[in-house]
Amino acid sequence: MPQDKEWFRQGANLGQQLGDQIKLGKTQVYPLLAGSDPKTSKSIGFFLVLGELGYIDLESKRMKLFMSLLNIRRQALFATSEKTNEITKMGMQLPRSDDVYFDE
8 A cells, every 4th residue: 555755755854853863972873873783783883882981982993994894784784675675776876866846
């Protein structure tokens, strides 16, 4: 049963609001956790908290490398997930263009 377009827009808008509001220090947390398996997201969150509390230096070369590898794993899991539909996957491969809305 197809969903109303407004329903999808509202869901996306709520997700954007949540992603923008929840922060750890100055870092927006949800954009870094979304689209991954729980293990990868938990690892990213774990290191973000340790960095925020001053236990590790997230700006060190080693931690930048480690966080970058976790982030690319998160992105790869989202891009290849069976739950990510074909339209989204095709869209990720195309160059970005201005949003165009047509009257129905």
